[in-house]
Every structure is written in C-alpha cells, then in structure tokens.
Amino acid sequence: MGKQRVAIVGTGQTFHKSHRPDVNGQELINEAVGRALVDADLTIRDIDAIVIGNMDHFEGINYVDCWSVDGSGGFMKPVIKLTTGGTTGSTLAIGGYHMVASGLFDRVLVIGWEKNSESDTTGAITTAFDPVWDRLVFAGAISGLAAEAQAYMARYSATDRDGARVSVRDRKHACNNPYTQLRKEVTVDEVLASPMLADPIHLLDVCPRSDGACAVIMAGEHIAEKITATPDWIWATANRHTYTYLGDANFGRLDSLAAASREIYAKAGIREPAKEIGVIELYQPYSFAGIMWIEDLGLTGYGQGAEFVWSGATDMDGEIPINPSGGVIACNPIGATGLIRCAEAALQIMGKAEGHQVPDVDLALSTGFGGCFWSDILLHGRRKPDF
Amino acid sequence: MDSAAIVGVGMTAIEKNKIRDGFADMVWEAVNLALDDAGMTIDDIDNVVTTSNDFWDGRTISCMAVSDASGAREKNVSCVEGDGTFGAFYGLTRILSGSYGTTLVTAHSKGSESVSSLITNAAFDPIYQRAIGMDMVSACAMQANAYMHRSRTTPEQLARVSVKNHGNARHNPKAQLPMAITVEEVLASEMICDPLHKLDCSPVSDGCCAMIIAAKDRVGTAAKPPVWIKGAAFCADAFHLGDRDLSRAAALTRAAKKAFDMAGITDPATQVHVAELYDAFTYQELMWLEAMGLCADNQAGHLLEAGVFDIDGTLPVNASGGLLSGHPVIAAGLIRMAEVVRQLRGEAGGAQAKDPTVGVAQGVNGLCGQSHCVWVLSAES
Amino acid sequence: MNNSLKHIEPMVHHSQINVPYTWWAGDTAGRFLKTLRDEQTIMGTRCNHCARVTVPPRKTCPTCFTENQTWTAVSDQGTVVAFSVARRQLAALVKKVPVIFALIRLDGADTALLHTISQVDPAEVTIGMRVRACFSKDAGATIMAISHFVPTN
Secondary structure, eight states, rough: OOOOOOOEEEEEHHHHHHTTTTTTTTHHHHHHHHHHHHHOOOGGGOEEEEEEEHHHHHOOOSSSHTTTTHHHTOBBBBEEBBGGGGHHHHHHHHHHHHHHHSSSSEEEEEEEEEEGGGGGGHHHHHTTTTTTTTTTTTTTTTHHHHHHHHHHHHHOOOHHHHHHHHHHHHHHHHHHHSSSOOOOOOOHHHHHHHHHETTTGGGGGOOOOOEEEEEEEEEEEHHHHHHHOOOOEEEEEEEEEEOOOGGGOOOOHHHHHHHHHHHHHHHHHSOOOHOOOOEEEOOOOOTTTTHHHHHHTSSSTTHHHHHHHTTEEEEEETOOOTTTTTTHOOOHHHHHHHHHHHHHHHHHHTTOOOGOOEEEEOOEEEEEEETTEEEEEEEEEEOOOOO | SSSSSEEEEEEEBSSSSSSTTOOHHHHHHHHHHHHHTTTTTTGGOHHHHHOOOOOTSSSGGGGGGGTTTTTTTTEEEEESSSHHHHHHHHHHHHHTTSOEEEEEEEEEEEGGSSSSHHHTTSSSSSTTTGGGOHHHHHHHEEEHHHHHHHOOOOOOHHHOOOOOHHHGGOOOOSOOOOOOHHHHHHHHSOOEEEEGGGBOOOOOOOOEEEEEEEEEEGGSSSSSEEEEEEEEEEEEOOSSSGGGGGOOHHHHHHHHHHHHHHHTTSOHHHHHOOEEEEOOHHHHHHHHHHTTTTSSSTTTHHHHHHHTTTTTTTSSSSTTTTTTGOOTTTHHHHHHHHHHHHHHHTTGGGGGSSSOEEEEEEEEETTOEEEEEEEEEEESS | OOOOGSSOOOOOOOOOOOOBOOOHHHHHHHHHHHHHHHHHHHEEEEOOOOOOOSSSOOOOOOTTTOOOOOEEEEEOOOOOOOEEOSSSSTOOOOHHHHHEEEEEETTTTTOOOEEEEESSOOOGOOTTTTTEEEEEESSSGGGGGGEEEEOOH
C-alpha cells in the first residue's frame, strides 16, 4: 500500500441517443460497464471499487449509488457517489484517480450516466440556484451562457459567425464517432439560420439532451502495465469550484479554467500548452465557449481565440485538434459528459480512437464545466509521469 | 495503517430546527470550530471535500451552497453525496495519493426543511417499488422484524438501546434529545411502524460536522495530539431488499473485516474500546454490533442488558447519545467519527469511557443499511 | 450566528422541487408489467449461470453480473419473509393506516418481492405466513396491477 501512479486501462460508452426507452438507468449503466470491462479484458470480479455519479434531479432517484448496483456491478463492493453538477463526470474521473493513487485500491471502475429524457432538464437545472436569491428570477443554463457570450463579444468584438465556426468544427468531427448522438455536418450559415434560443446562441450552437453512460477503468502503476501496453497515464488533476453568484461572475472570462490549467501546467512543467499538448477534449456545452475558453487555457492570447479557430489550428488536421469526438455539442448525457471527455482523451493516448484518432498524441487534456462557471481538468500522457 | 490522522473536529449543536441558520451558516460554524480545534487557519487547508445530498437539501448541485463556507474558494474541492463517512473516505484518499497534505471534510443537512418520508421514498425504485408507498421508517421496521425474528431479540431489549442512548446524551451538550426515560416509556410511546415505537426512532434534525484530516508529515503542526486512522473501508449490498437476507448486514461485515484487517485487529470484541454506530433506529445498534463482530451473533441484546455497552461498560457504544439523540443525516456518520475522536482524546466529559485507545465509527448509505463505511481510529500510531 | 442579528425575525421561503419525471421501464421491466397487466401473471428471470430466479426480473443477474437470463413465470402465492405495519400516516403512504408492508418470496422465486398485505388483522401477520396476490385491472401496467396480497386461508 502507498501512493502510486494511475493509468486508464479501459473505457466504454453507450451509443448515446436522445432517448433510450428500451432500458432503465441501471441497464444503461450496465452497457457502458460491460464495454469498459471488455476493453480492459477484465471481469467485474477484478474491480476493487466503484465511483459513480449523475445529477439526482434529472432522474428523481435518491441514493443512486445504492440503487444502481445491479447495473454497475457494485454488489458487495465499495461504491461511492460524487456529484458536482455539470462537472460531475470530470469530478468522477478525478475521484477515481485519487482512489487508485491512494494505494487503497488497484482497479477502480468510474461510471458517469444520465437519462436526460426522463425529466425536464431546464426545470431540474433551475433548482441548482439559490432558492431565496436566484431561483425565482433565473431559469436554466442557457441564459447564463448567453450572458457570458454577450460579455465576451462586447469585450473583444467577436461575432456570432465565430461561434458558428466552432459548431461547424465539432459537428464535423462528430461524424467520425459512432458512439455520439448528433452526426450531421452543418455550415456556418445553417448555424446562423437556426432558431435563436437566447441571443447570441442559436439552436445549432448548443448541446442536445442525451441518454448515455460512460465507464472508465483506472489501475495502479504495476497492474496497468500488465493490462495494456499503452495505458493512458494520468499526469495531474486540478479543479476550481469557487461559488459565484451570477452577479459576481467575470462574464466573458472563465477564471476557474484559467486557474486550474495554470495549476496543471505548473505540475507538469508545461510552458507552451498549444505546442506541447497534442489534443484537447473540451467540455464545451455551446459554441462560443470554444473561442473564449481556449484563451483561458492559454492556447492563445485574450481576444485571439476566434482567429485561432478560423485558422484551422483546432481542426482534426490542425496544430492542436479540439474535440475529435464531436464534443458536448454532439451529445450531452450530463453526468457522463465530463467522463466522456476523459475517456476520449484516453482513447487518443492509447491509440484506440479509430476514425477520430489524432496521430501520435503524447499529451492530452480533458476538461469539465458546470456548477457556476466551474472547471475540472485532467492531463493525460502516453509516457509515465516522472513526478 | 498510520499515514494519516484526524487533527481537528468541529460540530454544530444538533437541533430540531435551526431557524436562524442556512446550510452555509451551519458549515461556517462547524468549519471554524474544526480549524480552532486543529489550531489551523483556512490557509493550512490544502483541499476540501463537502458532503451533502440534493434531495435532502432540495437543491441540484447542493454542494454549491456550502463551498464558500467550507473555505473552498480557489482550492481543489470535490463533493461526495452520501453519508459523511464516505466524504471523509474520499478526503483520506486525496491525502494518501500524495496530492494534498490536509483535507477539510464537511457534511451537513437540515431535515427540518423537507419531508423525510418523501425524501426516503425517492430511494425506492421508481418502476417496481415507489408506488407501494414505503419510506425509510417502514423499510427499517421490516428489517427490525426480520432481525428480531432471527436473533430472538425482544422489544424490551430494543427499548433499552433508547434508554441508554438518550441517557448518555445528557452528558453531551450538542445533543438534541437528552432524556431520562424507562423501558416502559419507550414501549408505551406511539407505535410508528410495527415493531418501532416513536422512541425506537431517531428524530429529524439539523446539523453539520467538519473534520480535518492530515498526512503524517503535517500532523505536527496541529494543536492537539493526532488521532490516527488505522483502518477504513466501505461496502455495498444488493439494492432490492428482497435480494438480501434483511436480518443480516453482509456489507457491514465485509467492510468491518477489511477495516479491522488494515488496523491489525484480530478480535474486535476485545480490542476495540469505544464505538459510535449508526443507530437511526434502536435495533440497528444491536444488529450492527453483531455484524461488525463487536459481539457474538444474537448476543447484542443480552450484553446490552448486562451493561456491557454502557459508558462504564467494557465496550461503550454511542456514549455521545447516538443518532437516537439527534440525527442530521449526511452529517450523522461524520459526527460518529468526531465523537470517537473526542473519546480517544479524553475530551468526552461525563460521557468519557475509561482510557480508550482504539475506537470504531460507522456510517450508512441507502435503505436498511445497504452500504456501510467503517473507520478504526486510534490514539496511538 | 452573529449576535447583532439576534433580533432579526427568521424568514422562511416555502418552495418545492417540481420536476415532472417520465421513467422508462425499459424492455425488461416493461415485459414484466405488461404480463402482469394482461395475463395477471408474475414473471421472474432465471440466471443461466447461478440459476437463481429473481422477482422482480432483472436484465442482468445482480450477483453474477451476466446478461443471460431466462424468463419464467412464478406462482402468485408465496411466503412472508419480513413485514412491518405502518401505524402513523407518514407522507409517503398511499393507503390509509394501518398498512402492512411485506417482503414476499413467491413460490418458484429465490428473491422476495416488496408489496402490501391487506384484508387481515395486522396482529395476525407473521414471518412464514402464506399469502396470495390479488390483481387489479384498473392499475394499468404498473406494480399496482398487483393491488395487494392476502392470506391464503
């Protein structure tokens, strides 16, 4: 026992869809778990502990960790639930990392899931806000994001075409990912012609609602190398969940992502992220985030995100491809979404991303977004970290 | 295991209805008590784990409400949903991983703000079970019946748990229901759900507990002697009540065995000196004692009558008054840990057991003890 | 609490989580509920690995974690393995107290089904008692298509 390095050795996802009436939540979870076990060539008996999460009010089931054991395989195993809103999936990945890194467990199964078709997503999200201060005057996620985009556009003279370009990119990438939900290419003009949801956000700028689950198996150093020749080493994790009243937010900047990424870069000795990182799976729930947040990640200077995206640098064949999977705009089973980013980054490192594989990825970044402008980050590497 | 220790604990008073305190107010109070207890400031805290439940709090992302009050601003932070013992476990792994030197763990809830029957009804499967109309009380009453049937434990023995724990609470200034009552009064109290009388059930409560866990190389900066974490483990049983032998707690047995193994304890009944168990209902204290191997099968009721589990007995159980004397869910298990810490430090006042060096605490998630987390703590490294 | 606030009247904001849910039973529970509604037959699944019959049915065996399940009808009669009697009208209750909740192991099943027992004096219910399902045609494809259980004699 004692602290150890951690690697991802297997991943599994459902074929994410807008609606899965053929399965209940436990059964949906089971599909992802089964695929992850096959991917790692393990059985459920090999799993020492399970970390699971979702957002309670999307399914209306209390103590989901307990309820889901038939599907998760948690019978007579340690099962723990983490939940932090939109960041839940990435929070789970960070949780799995620490469980293994502690040396108390060698093989941990991490599961994120959501059946968003079972409830009114906006109604449930609205209950996240303070019942006394915010809830009566604020509805859902989109209004906050629209305010962020407006503030950015005012500050840096960006346009809705810039946002649309990001959507075009992710929707094109999604066509190469059989597991994702929306696989249809669009043009900038089609994005701009789609219905306006909250100015400047059009329908094709935002993520859909999805039913889906993702499972990731993490293992300790010595076991990981026996399971696979190409484990995805988790180099570092960082997050910032500072509570932000909507009126206090630095609209137009994602300070949490800036702070968490600087912590990651310092831990890993990264000086020029755009050059050193090979691929990013960015939790980007709407297109404008793909401009703003890459600035907060330090890939470009402030106000230069749009130019960077228009240059093609973040496309599949660019300098630093972003969201080869199609990202959140193509599918968003909320409690799974952050973990899907982590799993997709792992696929890139392990060389298993098939039709959306970026060649020769040495370092990958996956992120989570949620709460009130919160950010989680994991740094993945092909090489074992030397720290 | 002795690579981490508890160096600070703080808890609010447990009350029926804290009308003047919101979630953040309670957390702020408990966190500052824990920091004072550890002789630390928030700058000494490397990372934070909050513990809450969206159903009990009536709020999606319930952790959002308490991150400021937990001092999580600009720190790495996470949120466990479930009992506080599980939050503490995750906090422990974040230290053992080498990522952080100290973890602040908080757990809170305000049972007064919702309807516990409906909140726990939502833990039943929506397709197969929920419409039947059960809640935590009716489910646990069923388990009580199954346990009593198997072990031949009597209603009088259950009542004695209530008498003991409410009596113990008289020494605990933070307890909600200190009472001098008799077995007859328990048995004469309102029958809520056969076989559980009102005084067999814990009350609905508001409260918060905070705890600071430190890596071995950081305990030296704390104000008080550390309480070492010798073992910690958790385990979940099947979800469907009908899949389990409801008269036993197989998951608790497994979790306890692992925790005792980690601590090098081979005979818990003699090597453990004080226990704080999850007595949401009277029968649970007896059932959990047997499942953990703290006494022999079917013997808990008899040993209770013999005074073994009294404050001056050989194994004081819930000397603090337990959950029967105040039950803020989520915080409940973390409070059990904090009470063991107070015992091992010799700070328990009138409830103090005689020179304990090893104590166990337990937390529960889900219906009828589906999932348990067990901690073995020691004053000695 | 800050002492300077002690004279402030506590304010309460009453609200509720009001989110409509549509729980999809899925193919497995769906088949169970349809058979219950249309044929008044209680179905379980038998694990091809451990041979345990679970009621209600599962898509995967909860203990073996295998997907191969065979459908099998079980009896509408069974044995009480645990019960409780709700006496106080708590909020989750849908029937008037006293309500008898029970775990019933149906003949042919290895796990017990959660339901209610009616038409009997609660004082006469025991562990080991034999009971039989009564069906309701008004409850649709829900678990309440079994309206309750009654003693067999």
